[in-house]
Amino acid sequence: MQITDTAALVTGGASGLGGATAKALAAKGARVFALDLAGAIANAEQIEGITYVEADVTDPEQVRAAVATAAESGVPLRTVVNCAGIGPSARILSKKGPHDLALYAKVVQINLIGSFNVLTLASEAIAKTEPLADNARGVIINTASVAAFDGQIGQVAYSSSKGGIVGMTLPAARDLASHGIRVLTIAPGIVDTPMLATVSEEFRASLAEGVPFPKRLARPDEYAQLALSLIDHDYLNGEVIRMDGSLRMAPR
Secondary structure: OOOOOOEEEEEOOOOHHHHHHHHHHHHOOOEEEEEEOHHHHHOOOOOOOEEEEEOOOOOHHHHHHHHHHHHOOOOOEEEEEEOOOOOOOEOOEEOOEEOOHHHHHHHHHHHHHHHHHHHHHHHHHHOOOOOOHHHOOEEEEEEOOOHHHHOOOOEHHHHHHHHHHHHHHHHHHHHHHHHOEEEEEEEEOOEOOHHHOOOOHHHHHHHHHOOOOOOOOEOHHHHHHHHHHHHHOOOOOOOEEEEOOOOOOOOO
16 A cells, blocks of 8 residues: 555654654655654654644544544545553562552553554544545554563553454454455564663563574564555455564563
8 A cells, every 4th residue: 555645643653663653654755643642742753744643542532633633634544553552560469469450451441442442533534535446545553462472470451451452453354344444463572662761781681582583672663664564565454463583472
């Protein structure tokens, strides 16, 4: 699918996976609308072709307004990439007691329900665009994680939310097939994002050592590269693609 002279919506678009994807889409000629929270946008790199839009992915009205901004930009909205998410760690039972239910709900609300909210509202706008070859209108890419398949100790909330995204992929693709909208999911392994910025070099090296090959952390631009490949490949649909260097996570 052509990216040039189309609109793209990227959540979590101010940094990390979303920031890299927004930048890559803009470089390909897309008019990118990067959704994120105010604090993240304040620190975001100003790049030609990217418009930052303050929005909470869990808020239907904020997302609806952001989608409208992209859809009314003068070029058709064809691409959505959901990268917004959080990853706190907590065990079901720890020395502090049972897992906090509010924390569990928050992780699922942002990672899973937020992705569903954006997918649903954006697909409504994409469905109104003029069809291309094979009646295609656009593509929506969600972000899961290898934790969806082999979550570690302390990842019960995160793994649940990402597992939900994996489970959503095929039925969403089937639901939107009649509208010419493809749905795909990328499940990254350990990516060198701002989430890892606070850990020591020693710990980062130990993480990299666990990856079979290449024996290093993934880069956000490699996620962006994969996202662009999926957008370009019109016959990929309803699939979850792991980007993890063949990593399979140990219990801890």
